[in-house]
Amino acid sequence: MFELDVRSRKPIYEQLVEKLKQLIITNVLKEDEKLPSVRELAQQLTINPNTIQKAYRELESQGYIYSLKGKGSFVHPVKPSENEEELNKVREELRKLFAEAIYLGMTSKEIESLLREVERGQEND
């Protein structure tokens, strides 16, 4: 399904959160689709189930998935209206990153072409 970098400084559960977010964002995992069960994924990735659970809990609290007892975890349909808080975080992060990119010498043209690139990749939703 995807790869984790055990050598990274980033904790495994955080990597998991990010990867799963990516899959949801890029619509590989569709709305209300079931995620693999904790045990299943743990076995696949040869990782401690506790670590998987921690990732799922994090995703749930960030509003990306929802869990039904005894049934599993599912992709949360997007409700743009509810995500104002998340959006503000993203906006703030964008500001920081833009400043850094410019400082390191990137032009706004380059940044915008990167944006287009991502946009195109995301169209197949």
Next chain:
Amino acid sequence: MFELDVRSRKPIYEQLVEKLKQLIITNVLKEDEKLPSVRELAQQLTINPNTIQKAYRELESQGYIYSLKGKGSFVHPVKPSENEEELNKVREELRKLFAEAIYLGMTSKEIESLLREVERGQEND
């Protein structure tokens, strides 16, 4: 000078690194300008000097400042050519953030206007 959240999950020294980076990137701290001394800043923020030093050391190894033993720490002049590695990290982070922003409902117009805003703020170099 700025605020730190001692309760945050993010280590204090990392918060410091980020804040100081911001000040350098936004040209509040100019090239070769002296940063506050380790002890001075420690006292100001009521934080242990070792913690400050850890932050300064990190900034040094990332190429943002340089430290001289009997003299102090100073802002390192930018050498855009040398930062290809850093740039790749930034590009990767931009990709992720763009995807997330779009997923949360931001339009490319909004993102671009945010970019312009940052750009204008950075002009006073």
Next chain:
Amino acid sequence: MFELDVRSRKPIYEQLVEKLKQLIITNVLKEDEKLPSVRELAQQLTINPNTIQKAYRELESQGYIYSLKGKGSFVHPVKPSENEEELNKVREELRKLFAEAIYLGMTSKEIESLLREVERGQEND
């Protein structure tokens, strides 16, 4: 495992970095092999754990090892392509040393035979 000179002008953690680098370079410590834990080594060498950690952190940022929070520190597999910067440092140091060696009376024959010697010792990978 090895000896440190606590009286030396060279900081203990730098001595540690050098010694461990040697062990990695000469393949005594193989790829992905676990290094002794911070506490363990600290006890063995009767040195403060913080000092060991400082050394490990330095090795990590130089790309020689990687550390996993609940697991330990491990030898980083070599990626020759990524170390161009390190290589340039080594080349510069070689130039200086060659000049000094010749000045002190060594012939290029002697130097080359030293090189062969090291080469042979490194073959047992």
Next chain:
Amino acid sequence: MFELDVRSRKPIYEQLVEKLKQLIITNVLKEDEKLPSVRELAQQLTINPNTIQKAYRELESQGYIYSLKGKGSFVHPVKPSENEEELNKVREELRKLFAEAIYLGMTSKEIESLLREVERGQEND
């Protein structure tokens, strides 16, 4: 005469020692030639005279120069026989550097061509 990097982590007096060694090794400063006086050099480099003195003391103890009270400091003629101690240091450093260079992917061919290059540069003694 030469440049010092005030931004370097290396103490200024050590940089001075190295640079002066280079000048002696490459025969730019000939045997028994007078070095610039402490004051003179201090003024030229806009550096504290104490720092210069420390460098000169270091060079003297390493056998590269000798000082005559009231007259100044002079380049020490080479006596290969006396430098066995220095030579052993150099040999040891060469071993380490060779190992590192090979580890980072340099071939013995490259190393040898570097040696030739230095050799040629040193011929004009």
Next chain:
DNA sequence: GTGGTCTAGACCACA
């Protein structure tokens, strides 16, 4: 148990 962070406090090297 492992690495990582932080504090308090001491001492050294450099300029």
Next chain:
DNA sequence: GTGGTCTAGACCACC
């Protein structure tokens, strides 16, 4: 006075 090193000892996050 400045950065740099080191210790002793505490507590946290991760697995």
